[in-house]
Every structure is written in C-alpha cells, then in structure tokens.
Amino acid sequence: MHNIAPQDIKIENYNYALPAERIATHPLAVRDACKLLVFTPGQNICDTVFSKIPALLPKNAMLVCNNTRVINARLRFAKDTGARIEIFCLEPKLPADYAQSFATRGECEWQCLVGNAKKWKDGTLAMQVNTNAGKTVLTAHHPQGEPEPDKSRTIRFTWDNPEVTFSDLVAAVGEIPIPPYLNRASEESDSVDYQTVYSHIEGSVAAPTAGLHFTPELLDEVRNTGIDVREVTLHVGAGTFRPVKTESIGEHDMHSEFIAVDKQFIRELAQTVGKRPVIAVGTTSVRTLESLYHAGRLLLEGRWNGTVPQWTAYEEASQPAPEDTLNAIADELDRNGQSTFFAHTRIIIAPGYTYRIVSGMITNFHQPSSTLLLLVSAFIGDEWRMVYEHALNNNYRFLSYGDACLFLK
Numbered sequence: 001m002h003n004i005a006p007q008d009i010k011i012e013n014y015n016y017a018l019p020a021e022r023i024a025t026h027p028l029a030v031r032d033a034c035k036l037l038v039f040t041p042g043q044n045i046c047d048t049v050f051s052k053i054p055a056l057l058p059k060n061a062m063l064v065c066n067n068t069r070v071i072n073a074r075l076r077f078a079k080d081t082g083a084r085i086e087i088f089c090l091e092p093k094l095p096a097d098y099a100q101s102f103a104t105r106g107e108c109e110w111q112c113l114v115g116n117a118k119k120w121k122d123g124t125l126a127m128q129v130n131t132n133a134g135k136t137v138l139t140a141h142h143p144q145g146e147p148e149p150d151k152s153r154t155i156r157f158t159w160d161n162p163e164v165t166f167s168d169l170v171a172a173v174g175e176i177p178i179p180p181y182l183n184r185a186s187e188e189s190d191s192v193d194y195q196t197v198y199s200h201i202e203g204s205v206a207a208p209t210a211g212l213h214f215t216p217e218l219l220d221e222v223r224n225t226g227i228d229v230r231e232v233t234l235h236v237g238a239g240t241f242r243p244v245k246t247e248s249i250g251e252h253d254m255h256s257e258f259i260a261v262d263k264q265f266i267r268e269l270a271q272t273v274g275k276r277p278v279i280a281v282g283t284t285s286v287r288t289l290e291s292l293y294h295a296g297r298l299l300l301e302g303r304w305n306g307t308v309p310q311w312t313a314y315e316e317a318s319q320p321a322p323e324d325t326l327n328a329i330a331d332e333l334d335r336n337g338q339s340t341f342f343a344h345t346r347i348i349i350a351p352g353y354t355y356r357i358v359s360g361m362i363t364n365f366h367q368p369s370s371t372l373l374l375l376v377s378a379f380i381g382d383e384w385r386m387v388y389e390h391a392l393n394n395n396y397r398f399l400s401y402g403d404a405c406l407f408l409k
Contacts, residue, residue: 004351004352005250005314005352006249006250006311006314006348006350006351006352006353007248007249007250007311007314008248008250009248009249009250009350009351009352009374010247010248011244011246011247011248011249011252011369012247012369014368014369014370014373014374014377015368015369016368016385016388016389016392017368018367018368018392018398019392022392022396022397022398023181023182023397023398023399023402024397024398024399024400024401024402024403025182025183025184025401026189026193026401027193027212027401031050031197031212031213031214031215031218032049032050032051032053032213032214032215032218033049033050033051034049034050034213034397034402034403034404035047035048035049035050035395035396035397035403035404036048036049036050036052036053036056036213036403036404036405036406037387037390037391037396037403037404037405037406038056038405038406038408039380039383039387039405039406039407039408040407040408040409041380041381041383041409042383045386045387045390047394050213050218050403050404051218053218053222053362053406054218054221054222054224054225054227055225056406057222057225057227057277057279057360057406058277058279058359058360058408059225059226059227060226060227060276060277061227061228061276061277061278061279061360062227062228062230062269062272062276062277062278062279063222063227063228063229063230063279063281064230064231064232064278064279064280064281064285064288064289065196065198065208065211065214065229065230065231065232065281065282065285066196066208066211066231066232066233066234066236066281066282066284066285066288067196067198067199067200067201067231067232067233068199068201068202068203068204068208068233068234068235068236068284069195069199069200069201069202069203069204070176070177070194070195070199070204070205070206070207070236071089071170071174071176071202071203071204071205072170072171072173072174072175072176072177072191073088073089073090073170073174073175073176073177073205074086074087074088074089074174074175074176074177074186075087075088075089075138075140075170075173075174075175076173076175077125077126077127077140078127079119079120079125081119083116083119083120084116085114085115085116085117085119085120085125086114086115086116087112087113087114087115087125087140087155088112088113088114088115088177088205088238089110089111089112089155089170089174089205090110090111090112090113090152090205090237090238091110091111091203091235091237091258092108092109092110092111093109093110093111093154094108094109095108098201098202098203098235098258099201099202101166102165102166102167102170102202103165103166103167104165104166105162105163105164105165106158106159106160106162107156107157107158107159108156108157108166109154109155109156109157110154110155110157111148111152111153111154111155112152112153112154112155113151113152113153113238114143114153114155117153120142121142122142123142124139124140124141124142125139125140126138126139126140127173129159129164129169129172129173130172131161131164131168131169131171131172132168132171132172133161133163133164133165133168134161134163134164135161136159136160136161136164136169137159137160138157138158138159138169138173139157139158139159140155140156140157141155141156141157141158143155150239157169167202176190176191176194177205177206177238178190178194178400179206179241179399179400180241181241181367181399182399182400182401193212193401194207194212194400195207195212196208196211196212196214197214197215197216197219198211198214198219198231199211201233201235201260203233203235203258204235204236204237205236205237205238206236206237206238206240206241206400207236207400208234208236208281208282208283208284208285209282209364209399209400209401210281210282210283210361210362210363210364210404211281211282211362212400212401213362213404214281230265230268230269231262231265232259232260232261232262232265232285232288232289233258233259233260233261233288234257234258234259234284234285234287234288234345235257235258235259236257236284237255237256237257238255239254239255239256239257240255240257240284240372241367242255243367243368243369243370244369244370244371244374249348249350249371249374252348252371253310254310254346254347254348254371255346256307256344256345256346257284257287257344257345257346258342258343258344259287259288259291259341259342259343259344259345260340260341260342261288261292261340261341262339262340262341263329263330263333263334263338263339263340263341264339266292266326266329266330266333266341267326267327267330269289269292269326269357270322270323270326270327270330271323273322273323273326273356273357274321274322274323277359277360277408278357278358278359278360279358279359279360279361279362279408280358280360280361280362281361281362282361282362282363283361283363283366283372283375283376285361286349286358286361286363286375287345287347287349287375288345289357289358290313290347290349290353290355290356290357290358291308291343291345291347292325292326292329292341292357293322293325293326293356293357294308294312294313294325294347295308295325295329295341295343295345296320296324296325296326296327296328296329297317297318297319297320297325298312299325299328299329299332300318300320300324300325300328301317301318306343306344307343307344307345307346308343308344308345308346308347309346309347310346310347310348311348312347313347313348313349313353313354314352314353322356322357325356329341348371348374349371349374349375349378350371350374350375350377350378351374351377351378351381352378353378355378355379355409358379359408359409360406360407360408360409361376361379361405361406361407362404362405362406362407363376363404363405363407364398364399364400364402364403364404364405365388365391365396365397365398365399365402365403365405366399367399376405376407379407379409380407387405391403391405
C-alpha cells in the first residue's frame with residue numbers, strides 16, 4: 001500500500017466499523033481523566049490516563065497547541081411567517097481578516113451556509129439583540145447571485161448600534177456549533193466544554209479537540225518538566241467534518257483553513273526542529289506546522305501565493321532543510337515589517353507524506369473515511385488499524401468528546 005501514489009489511495013481502505021454507542025456525546029467531568037492510548041510504531045500499545053502525559057512526553061520536547069477559539073457561529077432568525085432560517089458563519093469576507101471582522105461596528109460580510117434557504121426567497125431577516133454593549137437590531141441581507149460549489153453564500157450583516165461589534169453580537173445570540181455526528185442540540189455546558197483552556201483567538205467553527213483534555217494545572221505540570229509550550233493559530237473550518245465521498249482521495253477537494261503564526265516562534269522552531277522533539281496537540285497543529293515547511297519551500301522557489309496547495313507536498317520538487325524553509329518565512333516577514341505569518345492551507349496529509357516538522361502528536365480517535373484518519377495513518381502507517389481495533393476492544397470513547405492518543409516516532 002505504501003507504493004501507491006497518494007492521489008490513488010482508495011478511501012475504502014481507511015474505513016472501519018464505529019458503533020454509535022462508542023461516540024462520546026459529552027466529555028468527562030474532569031478533562032484530564034480520559035483514557036490515553038500511547039503508541040510508537042513497532043512497539044506495544046500502552047493504556048493509561050491523560051493526566052499522566054507530562055511524564056510520557058519526550059524530555060526537552062516542544063509542545064505546540066492551537067489557540068483558536070470556537071465562535072458562536074450558528075445564528076437563528078425567525079421570519080414573520082414563523083419560518084426559521086439558520087445562518088452558519090464560516091469565515092469573514094469583508095473585512096476578510098478575522099480580528100478586524102469581529103471588531104467591526106455596523107456592518108460586515110461573512111461566507112455562510114443557510115439552512116431552510118428555500119423559505120428565504122428575498123428581503124432581509126432581523127432580530128432584536130441584547131448585548132453587553134447595548135441593544136441593537138441585527139439584520140441579515142439576502143445574498144445575491146448563485147451559491148458556491150460548497151453551497152455557501154456571502155451574507156451581509158448590518159446593525160444599528162455603533163457601540164456594538166460583530167463579536168458582541170455572536171456572543172449574545174449565536175450558538176456554539178458542536179459536531180453534527182453528536183446528533184444532539186447544543187447545550188449551555190458546550191460553551192465551556194467545547195473550548196480548550198488556552199483558546200483566545202476567535203475564528204473556528206469546530207474545536208481543536210485534542211486540546212480539550214488539558215487543564216491549566218496539567219499544562220503547568222508539563223512546563224515544570226522542562227517542556228516548552230508554544231501556540232499557533234489555525235481556524236478550523238466546517239470542512240473538517242466532511243467525509244471523503246470520492247473513491248480515491250485524488251478526487252477529494254480539500255478544504256482551506258486560515259493559519260497565523262508568530263515570527264518569533266517560527267525563528268525558534270527553525271532552531272528546534274531536528275534537535276528536539278516537536279509534539280503537536282491535535283491534527284490542526286500538525287497541519288499548521290507542516291504547512292509552514294511547504295510555505296517556506298514555495299517561498300524559496302519563488303512560487304508562494306499565500307496558500308499551501310492540496311498536493312504540493314507530493315511534488316517532485318526541491319527538499320530544503322526545515323530550518324531553511326522556516327527562516328525563509330521569517331526573513332520575508334522581516335523584509336515586509338510584519339510580526340505574524342498569515343496564510344491559508346489546503347494541505348492533505350496522507351500515506352506517502354514525509355513529516356518535516358512534527359515528531360509526535362496528541363490526537364483523538366477520528367471518523368472512518370476521513371482526511372484526519374489519513375493524517376494519522378501517514379504518521380503511524382498501517383498499524384493505525386491495529387490501534388483502532390485495540391481502542392474499540394478496550395472501551396475507548398471516540399471522536400470530539402472522546403479519549404486521546406499520543407503517537408511518537
């Protein structure tokens with residue numbers, strides 16, 4: 001199977017039977033009390049609990065977390081007729097910068113999915129909103145033109161109180177968008193449970209769930225062992241839940257996600273990679289770190305345009321050292337007087353991928369036939385099936401609110 005070109009991989013080979021009762025619909029009361037499966041390819045599986053992770057991480061490692069915060073992306077409007085229209089905010093369009101969009105007063109545009117759209121033929125939707133900054137009327141204007149291939153539309157929002165920001169609005173009336181496979185409505189507890197304790201950069205519509213197991217005390221314990229804890233930002237998009245529906249993954253259109261990484265950290269990472277283990281918390285941190293390598297490579301080749309393409313990692317191209325690609329990004333930021341690297345990534349990490357930055361990962365158990373399962377398989381090889389069978393046979397809880405794995409090289 002390893003000799004197959006990534007584009008020719010059949011997704012059916014990454015399917016497994018996941019009984020509904022194994023999907024955790026709520027988290028454990030104590031975050032770090034969940035089970036932890038520890039595995040290094042070629043070695044035996046170890047079953048333990050997440051609270052033991054400080055002693056299990058490689059000495060002198062760097063732990064990299066995704067600090068994105070899930071927004072209350074689901075807005076429910078009611079028409080005069082009683083019809084309910086749901087607007088699901090995916091990403092900002094005008095302004096396109098996340099921080100600027102949340103800070104806007106009076107008007108902004110977002111790319112959105114519209115539920116029950118057939119009941120909203122034209123005109124506007126409006127609701128009265130009581131925010132911490134005052135009362136206002138939020139209006140959603142009917143989109144113009146045809147929907148995008150993913151069925152999303154550009155929605156313009158306006159509101160009549162200049163003291164109120166868009167962040168105030170979604171905090172006041174939006175609902176946190178828990179994963180669809182939980183098959184339940186959002187509950188008040190999800191607004192806390194579905195955020196990592198270190199989340200502080202608004203923008204995701206799904207949590208980087210491997211990080212949900214950390215408590216502030218456990219992170220302090222990690223730091224006290226001499227491990228550096230660092231942050232990157234990847235705003236998780238709704239596409240993370242989209243299963244691969246094509247026969248081969250070469251036909252799957254990978255979703256794009258926004259990343260932001262501090263220049264100082266990129267310099268530090270250039271000094272770290274290859275000398276100390278870099279452990280990513282969650283597949284989103286994996287995607288961010290590995291995307292940095294390919295962004296830097298494209299920059300060195302004069303081909304960087306702001307997005308890491310889906311298949312660029314598998315090209316017959318130059319293979320510069322990771323420190324060279326990372327320093328290339330930092331040097332470019334220096335030239336432009338910028339302190340943060342912003343980009344979009346569509347990278348797909350599948351068997352055949354060579355990991356350049358990440359030498360270990362903390363992750364949950366993923367859906368069958370998903371790009372996240374492909375990413376795990378690219379790291380631990382065909383033994384992913386043995387690992388998942390072990391988890392199913394030993395009462396591990398699966399998916400977003402489930403148990404965790406620590407994979408090491």
